[in-house]
Amino acid sequence: MLPPLRQLSRPATIALRAARRPGGARVGPFVRTIVTKRYTQDHEVVVFDDSTMKGTVHITDYAQSSLGDVVFVELPTEGTEVSQGDQIGAVESVKAASDIYAPVSGVVEEVNSKLAEQPGLLNKSPEDQGWLCRIKIKDAAEIEKLMDEAAYKVHCES
Amino acid sequence: MVPFAGYSMPLSYGDVGAVASHHHVRDSAGLFDVGHMVQNIFRGATTTAFLEWLTPSSLSALEPYSSTLSVILNEQGGIIDDTIVTKHAEDAFYVVTNAGRREQDLAWFKAKLDEWNASERAQAGKVEWEVLDGWGLLALQGPAAAQYLQALTSFDLRALTFGKSAFVPIEGFNLHVARGGYTGEDGFEISIPPSETVEVAQILSKLPVQLTGLGARDSLRLEAGMCLYGNDLDEETSPVEAGLTWVIGKDRRENGAFIGAEGVRKHLKEGPPRRRVGMIVEGAPARHGAKIFAPNGGEQLGVVTSGIPSPTLGKNIAMGYVKSGWHKKGTELEVDVRNKLRKATLTPMPFVKTRYWRGE
Secondary structure, eight states: OOOHHHHHTSOHHHHHHHHHSOOSOOOOTTSOOOEEEEEOTTSEEEEEETTTTEEEEEEOHHHHHHHOSEEEEEOOOTTOEEOTTOEEEEEEESSOEEEEEOSSOEEEEEEOTHHHHOTTHHHHSTTTTTOOEEEEESOTHHHHTSBOHHHHHHHHHO | OEEETTEEEOSSOTTOOHHHHHHHHHHSOEEEEOTTSEEEEEESTTHHHHHHHHSSSOOTTSOTTEEEEEEEEOTTSOEEEEEEEEEEETTEEEEEEOGGGHHHHHHHHHHHHHHHHTSGGGTTOOOEEEEOTTOEEEEEESTTHHHHHHTTOSSOGGGSOTTBEEEEEETTEEEEEEEOOSSSBSEEEEEEOGGGHHHHHHHTTOTTOEEOOHHHHHHHHHHTTOOOBTTTBOTTOOTTTTTOGGGSOGGGTTTOOOTTHHHHHHHHHHOOSEEEEEEEESSSOOOTTOEEEOTTTOOEEEEEEEEEEOTTTSSEEEEEEEETTSOSTTOEEEEEETTEEEEEEEOOSOSSOOBOOOOO
16 A cells, blocks of 8 residues: 555546546455545645545645634534535634635544644644544545645635 | 724734733723824814714713713714713813714714804804814723833823823823723723824833734623624614613703704603613624524524633633623523524623723
8 A cells, every 4th residue: 555645646537537436335455545635616736545535635735824823623523424515624724714614525534633732733834733533435426526735825825 | 914994904913822922901001093083183272062962971071181982873863973072171172983884974074063063153263173183193002001101201290181181202202192992901092193103102012011903803802791883873763772871961951052962862761672781602603793692592583793702711701792682781682603502691891890990
């Protein structure tokens, strides 16, 4: 298995093709794990690993820089079933509260409990240590409909 | 940069975050460009009487070169705007109003001025009004502000106590300086003629002074328990409800002839139906619009009008309005944030102790 970081740097076309494969069991030693990174209109990122069907949710670097210093993060309860678009928490800076929406449907398996003590991780490391939660994804097709990096860039500039 | 009251204004400067900027003002000094605010001059023999009709303040009793917070009221006693009124003489006042209320204030001033000048009340002399358009207004705020400014002037700033103002020579400029501000810290608000604004701003923004944006301005004023018009005050709110009864002159409460007096007197006599309170909210910060409830699923008592996680206290502070009777300090209430009720405890304001210079 390749380290996820290296896979993230692959051309988007490979990831895209991978995401289009039907979901389901994929246990053979010769099947590669493909990690896909997708963006929402609300500035969340979901990093999807199709071997585990888990998506790790972050806010984008653009989002953290426009929010300013994050001082409080409210996360969903582990085990909660969420539908795409549900409000699952919030990120608060002194300036404003910003809701977090589920980028995909599924079950919240894990939340980043470090954020309770260190909400500043969202500013320091938004797309790595400042992850919000991991969702066990129901339908990989939902990932496909989200924006890729290029489309997200356009979205931010518009 | 964000749009604010028709101006494009910075939330923060450079890469100094709003929180760092906030702490810098509490620990050292910050400079705020508040040139968007409206600076008015009223002159003429009957000016004191005119402004005592426009506001409920005791301006005849105010010492020359002294300021007071005041309110401009509508006929019902609702607040059209809050303002700082500075008396220079019986016949000369300097009045600063909010940029966000410019249109309403100016229309009101014009209508009331015409009415006044056409009436017998102006017999001893008409009132003239001038808006200082294009003038700069800079607020130098923080515990290091006085030392910084003192190094630029021969004027002894120790004599200029909180609420006083003077024309102060600063590096060759002669500027109107008022001691006070919108942060709860010691500080100065400096009015500058149009041609001198940039040069004076440069003189006032050297180390340790940091340029400070709107973000920190809001968190500082809220910690100091001060109102933001549009959030915490509006035309439906009387000064008695807003906890601003102290701006109504004691000698004017019984029979002062100011606009809105009837509504204000009703609230003074019967007590206001709701009151502005401060609170500390557990868990998530409550923001503008969050509903306030009686404990254990009780009735709605009011609404939060401003709220932030306080950078100085590390707690969620908020102000809002609650039904009279529920306004005593220590009262425990609940506030709805994202469909969850959070405990809120009513707390006296200011949340952070003010540190004005009141003399030695």
